[in-house]
Structures are given as C-alpha cells and as structure tokens.
Amino acid sequence: MGKPTRRTALSDRIPGGRDGRRMLIVTFVDRIGSGLWGATATLYFTFAAGLSTAEIGVLLAVSGAIGIAGPPLGGLLADRVRLRPLLISVQLVRAAASLALLTTTDLRLLLAIASVGSLGDRGAAVLTKLYATRVAGSERVRYQAISRTAMNVGWAVGGLAAAAALTGGTVTVYRWLLIGDALSFVASALFTLGCAEPPSASRIAAKSASTSASASASASASTSASASASAEPGESTPAECAPAPAEPEPEPASASVSEKTTAPNPWRDRRYLAYTASEAVLFLDDSVFKVGLPLWAVTATSTPHQLVPLLLVLNNLLVVLFQVPLARFGATSHTARTSLWPLAGAFLAGGAALAASTVGAPWFAAVTLVLAATAFTVAEMLHATISWELSVVLAPPTAQGAYLGVHGLAQAVQRSAGPLAVTAAIAAGPSAGSASARGSPRCAAPSATWYGTVVTERCQWSRLR
Numbered sequence: 001m002g003k004p005t006r007r008t009a010l011s012d013r014i015p016g017g018r019d020g021r022r023m024l025i026v027t028f029v030d031r032i033g034s035g036l037w038g039a040t041a042t043l044y045f046t047f048a049a050g051l052s053t054a055e056i057g058v059l060l061a062v063s064g065a066i067g068i069a070g071p072p073l074g075g076l077l078a079d080r081v082r083l084r085p086l087l088i089s090v091q092l093v094r095a096a097a098s099l100a101l102l103t104t105t106d107l108r109l110l111l112a113i114a115s116v117g118s119l120g121d122r123g124a125a126v127l128t129k130l131y132a133t134r135v136a137g138s139e140r141v142r143y144q145a146i147s148r149t150a151m152n153v154g155w156a157v158g159g160l161a162a163a164a165a166l167t168g169g170t171v172t173v174y175r176w177l178l179i180g181d182a183l184s185f186v187a188s189a190l191f192t193l194g195c196a197e198p199p200s201a202s203r204i205a206a207k208s209a210s211t212s213a214s215a216s217a218s219a220s221a222s223t224s225a226s227a228s229a230s231a232e233p234g235e236s237t238p239a240e241c242a243p244a245p246a247e248p249e250p251e252p253a254s255a256s257v258s259e260k261t262t263a264p265n266p267w268r269d270r271r272y273l274a275y276t277a278s279e280a281v282l283f284l285d286d287s288v289f290k291v292g293l294p295l296w297a298v299t300a301t302s303t304p305h306q307l308v309p310l311l312l313v314l315n316n317l318l319v320v321l322f323q324v325p326l327a328r329f330g331a332t333s334h335t336a337r338t339s340l341w342p343l344a345g346a347f348l349a350g351g352a353a354l355a356a357s358t359v360g361a362p363w364f365a366a367v368t369l370v371l372a373a374t375a376f377t378v379a380e381m382l383h384a385t386i387s388w389e390l391s392v393v394l395a396p397p398t399a400q401g402a403y404l405g406v407h408g409l410a411q412a413v414q415r416s417a418g419p420l421a422v423t424a425a426i427a428a429g430p431s432a433g434s435a436s437a438r439g440s441p442r443c444a445a446p447s448a449t450w451y452g453t454v455v456t457e458r459c460q461w462s463r464l465r
Contacts, residue, residue, distance in 0.1 A: 014146060015139035016132065019195045023132055026191045027147050028154040030091075030124070033184025035158020036177050037098070039166070044174040049105045059111055064416040067118030071412055074123030075405015078130055083401075084197045087127045091189035094120035098182035102175060126408040130401055133392050134198035144388040145327035148381075152319045158184075200400075264399045266406040272394060279391075279410035282383050285347070286411075287418030289315060289376050293354075293369070295426045301357045303365040311373040318377045323384070330385035333393045343382045350375030 014021050045051045045059065077086055097117030104110060129144075136143035161180075165173050266272055294308045329339040353372035357365045387407075395403030 015137070015143040016135035019135045019198070020132070020143060022191055022195050023128065023135065024147060024150050026188045026195075027128065028150045029184050029191065030128075030188045031151045031154025032158040032161070033181040033188075035155040035160075036162050036184070037158075037181040038155075039159050039162035040174055040177040040181075043166070044101075044178060045110075048171045048174045049101075049110060051105075051107065051110075055107055059107065059114055061416070061420075062111055063114035063118040066115040067122045068409060068412040068416060070119040070122030070124075071126040071408025072402070072405040073119070074126045075130070075401040075403070075408065078127060078401030078405070079200070079399060082197050083127065083131055083134070083200065084192060084195055087124065087131060088189045088192050090120050090124045090127060091185045091192065093117075094124060095182045095185035095189070098178055098185065101178060122408065122412050125411075126405050129388070129408075130404055131195075131198055133400070133404070134200065140392060141330045141385060141389050142324070142327050145324040145385065148323045148384055149320050152316050152323075156316050264396045264403075266395075266399065266403045269403075272403060272406065275390070275394065276407050276410050279387060279407065280413050282343075282387075283411050283414040284418050284421075285350075285376050285380050285383065286414060287422045288350075289373070289380065291419045292422040292426065293373060293376070295423065296354065296357070297365075297369055299426060301365040301369065302362045303357070303369055304362065307366055307369065311369065314370065314373050315377045315380075318374065319381060323381050326381045327385055329382055330389040333389060336386045336389045336393075339382060339386050343379055343386065346375050346379035346382060350379060 014024065016023065041060075042056060045056045046053075051059065074086075074090065094117055097113050097120060100113045101110065101117075104113075132143055132147060133140050162177055165177055290312075293311060297303055297308050297311070298305055328335070329342070330336040350372045353368045353375060357368040357372065360368075391404060391407040392400070395407075
C-alpha cells in the first residue's frame with residue numbers, strides 16, 4: 001500500500017465522503033453569490049431599480065416575512081420526495097429569481113420576485129443542512145463546523161469581489177454583480193447534480209410499511225385461493241363457513257398499517273415547538289452583531305468609525321479559525337446540553353462589554369467593543385454547534401425533514417424580526433439603548449437556562465417514548 005498523501009488525509013478528515021466534500025463546494029459557491037448580493041442589494045434597488053428608502057424597506061421586510069415559510073415547506077417536501085432533485089430545483093428557482101430582478105423596476109413585481117427568492121434562500125438552507133445530516137451521519141457536528149468555515153470563507157470572497165467591483169460605482173456593475181449571484185446558484189445546482197441521493201429514514205419507513213401492507217394483502221389472497229382450490233366439489237370453504245360478524249376484524253390491521261405510515265407531526269410536538277421558540281431568542285446574536293453592533297458603535301460610543309468594518313472582519317476570522325475546534329462542545333447531546341452554560345457566559349460577557357463601551361475615552365470604547373465582538377462571536381460559534389446537534393437529535397428519524405424545517409423557522413423569524421427589534425431599541429436613543437444593553441446580560445443567562453431546561457425535558461421524554 002502506498003503512503004497516504006496530504007490531500008488524501010485531508011479528504012478523510014471531512015465526514016460524508018465524496019458527497020460531503022462536494023456539498024462543501026456547493027456551500028462555498030453559494031455563499032460567494034450571497035456575498036456578492038449582500039454587498040450590492042441596497043445599492044441595486046436604489047440606483048438601478050430607482051426605489052426610495054421606504055420602498056426598499058417594504059420590499060426587504062415583506063419578502064423576508066414571506067421567506068419564513070421556506071424552511072417548513074422545504075422540510076415537508078424533503079420527507080416525501082428525493083432530496084437531491086429537490087435541492088437542485090430550489091437552486092434553479094433562486095437563480096431564476098435573481099435574473100428576474102433585472103427585468104423590472106416595478107415595486108409590485110420586484111416584491112413578488114424577491115419573495116420567491118427569499119422562499120428559495122430559506123428553503124435551500126434547510127435542505128442543505130438535511131443533506132449534510134444524512135451523509136455525515138454521527139459526524140454531523142464536525143461536518144457542520146467545517147461547513148460554517150466554508151460559508152464564512154465564501155462570504156468573504158464574495159464580499160471582497162463586490163467591494164473591488166463597486167469601485168466603478170455604475171449601474172452596469174450592480175447588474176453584473178446580480179448576474180454573478182444568479183450564476184453562483186446555477187453552479188451550486190450543477191455541483192449538486194454530481195452528488196448521490198442520501199439515505200432517508202422517512203422514505204425508507206414509508207416504503208417498508210407500504211411493502212408490508214402489500215405483502216399482507218397478497219398473503220391473505222393466496223391463503224383464500226388455496227383454501228378454495230383444496231375444497232371438494234360441493235364442500236364449503238372455511239371462508240364461506242366464517243360467521244358474518246368476523247368481517248370487520250381486518251380493520252385493526254389496517255389501522256396498524258396506517259399508524260405505522262403516519263409520521264410524527266412537529267406542529268403537534270409542544271416541546272419541540274418550545275425548543276424552536278427558544279432558538280429564535282438565541283439566534284438574535286446574528287442581528288446584534290450584524291446590525292446592532294455597528295449602529296451602537298457609531299451612535300452610542302466615541303470610538304472611531306473605522307473600527308466598525310474591522311469588527312466584522314474579526315468575526316469572520318474567528319469563525320474560520322475556531323469553529324472546527326469548538327465542534328467538540330456539541331459532539332453528543334449530553335455535551336451540547338452542558339455547553340449551554342458557556343453559551344450563557346459568552347452572552348453575559350458580550351452584553352457587559354457592550355454596556356461598558358458607552359463610558360470612557362475612545363480607546364476604552366474601542367477595546368470594549370472588540371471584547372464584545374469577540375464574546376458574541378464565541379456565542380455564535382457555540383450556539384451554531386449546539387443548535388445543529390440538538391435539532392437533529394430531537395427530531396424523529398421518520399420525520400426528520402419536517403422537524404428540521406420547523407426548526408429552521410427560528411432563524412428565519414430572527415432574520416425578519418431581529419433587525420427591526422435591534423434598530424428600534426437603538427433608535428430610541430443611546431440612553432434607552434444603554435439600558436437595554438445593561439439588561440441584556442441579565443437576560444442572557446436565564447434565557448439560556450430556560451432553553452436548556454426545555455431541551456433536557458424533551459430529551460428525557462424522547463427516551464421514554
């Protein structure tokens with residue numbers, strides 16, 4: 001046997017084999033497009049589409065709200081049809097929506113197109129997570145960490161490319177960046193085409209139950225036919241001699257088959273819904289970091305404005321360097337639950353540093369903002385690991401897609417409501433914002449503790465089922 005090369009050793013460290021590696025490429029390419037569009041969207045709608053600030057706000061808010069339906073819809077479909085063709089179809093819908101934005105400047109049409117694109121974006125996120133969960137198996141937490149690293153690198157590449165292109169500052173540049181976003185979705189679909197269909201417990205269970213029902217029916221028909229064939233002429237068969245009241249007896253068997261083929265419903269699972277609601281609260285770190293921290297820095301502190309983009313770079317760098325090592329905090333459901341306390345501590349530290357940044361000299365404000373950014377990034381990485389593991393562990397294998405789709409609502413709702421809540425708090429003024437910041441540390445630990453309690457109860461209940 002030949003000595004393994006460095007490339008082979010690296011490939012072996014990525015869970016999911018060839019399909020897992022290809023899905024990482026899909027994630028990376030997808031995020032490049034997202035980085036291109038994320039840096040361009042507001043500029044495109046302002047200068048290319050000619051929308052006012054209020055119209056852009058309505059467009060983004062309404063399309064984002066409609067996109068909330070994407071995760072549960074995608075998860076529901078994933079339990080009923082093959083995942084790979086479904087993911088390819090969603091990627092192509094996203095590409096078509098991006099290109100369609102180039103064809104009109106009418107607000108109503110832009111709203112309809114952006115809503116379709118938002119549905120596709122949110123649905124694709126859940127489907128990609130579901131694919132990764134199925135191909136990575138027990139190593140899904142490590143795969144998630146590597147996937148998040150690929151996401152952040154992709155975002156950085158897309159953002160840097162957009163920044164370089166935007167030096168031109170023309171409408172043509174904005175349109176080409178939008179075309180680049182659409183092409184990234186087409187490329188993602190092509191890479192997904194080369195992946196195999198992952199195993200699905202829900203579809204296997206449904207097929208098995210259907211096969212069992214067919215086999216039972218065939219066996220019953222065969223027994224009846226043999227009894228009729230072996231009877232003497234003029235002699236009654238056992239079926240003919242059976243009393244009439246015995247006819248309804250097959251109903252319990254039918255009910256049993258129906259019971260087996262009916263998958264659990266996440267909308268009736270109160271504990272999972274409570275867990276998802278707590279997730280929406282903890283996902284607020286995304287809005288706090290991306291929206292709240294920059295606004296807080298320029299409105300409530302004396303720090304130089306040049307620090308703001310450096311805080312975003314710091315976030316990206318920390319995720320790339322430490323997301324994979326921190327995956328050990330969610331390696332099992334037990335470690336994921338116990339890691340809720342470090343998560344609460346990270347929120348506490350970030351909130352305290354944010355509150356402290358309002359007093360003192362500019363250098364002190366800069367230091368505390370860096371500490372807040374670091375703490376919130378640690379919270380982001382810990383929560384991403386914990387959330388991935390528990391959302392999968394708590395979902396029944398026969399309805400994994402539907403459950404993960406409902407879980408995807410947490411992040412979708414946060415993306416729509418989070419920025420509004422953060423900006424509303426800051427718009428109230430530095431004094432009100434400062435009070436909110438001082439309150440946030442006190443709320444972080446109880447929130448995470450409640451989250452842990454809900455999850456612990458749900459895990460115990462799952463083991464008793």
